[in-house]
Amino acid sequence: MARLLLIAGDFVEDYEIMVPFQALQAMGHTVDAVCPEKREGDSVRTAIHDFEGDQTYSEKPGHNFTLNASFAEVALADYDALVVPGGRAPEYLRLDERVLEMVRHFFEHDKPVAAICHGAQLLAAAISLEGFRVSAYPACAPEVTLAGGNFAELQVDQAITSGKLVTAPAWPAHPAWLARFNELL
Incomplete structure (x- = not known):
């Protein structure tokens, strides 16, 4: 089974951290959830995004999610794959150079x-x-287009695999997204 790194931050989407964290462990993988400036045992606050007919998602307070590894102690060579949940966390995590280095590592090593x-x-x-x-x-x-990618417009419950990258629009895609990711593992 694989050892996975999950990068989180405050106001990560609740379902998009809780469900993959638990489901990937149930599949037999080890999942280390980390956040910059936080250690094992610290928590991140989550937000629940829902689709209720408005022009964009609604947001409600979620749970506190307890991290099970320390960001400062991550040794990237020890990990087989990366999980990036959504929510508001990616918006500010992308300003952290160490987080960007971590993401680059997985692409540079074809993980x-x-x-x-x-x-x-x-x-x-x-x-x-x-x-x-x-x-x-x-x-x-x-942002996907400006970064040179081809944006795949999918139904909210679908996922796509492109090389060793699996992406999906939102948490209703968990069954498809996690199944595709598990196939790569």
Whole structure:
């Protein structure tokens, strides 16, 4: 089974951290969830994004998610793949050079990467997406395109694999997104 790194931050989308964290462990993988400036045992606050017929998603307070590894102690060579959940966290995590270095590592070493929803913001800040078909929350389409990627407009419950990158528009795609990612692992 694989050892996975999951990069999170405050106001990560609740379902997009909780579900993959638990489901990937249930599949037999080890998942280390980290956040810049936080250690094992610290928590990140989450937000629940929902689709209720408005022009964009609504946001409600989520749970506190307890990290099980320390960001400062991450040794990238120890990991087989990367998971990037969405929510508001990718918006500011992309300003952290160490986070960008981590994302680049997985692409430079041809390791599988799974990103969902606003996770594409982090990918677009870290690498050129040229040659990749990338799905994300539709409001992230301009960033995917500006980073050279081909934005894949999918139904909210679908996912796409492009090379070793698996992406999806939002949490309703978890079954498809996690299944595709697990195939790469």
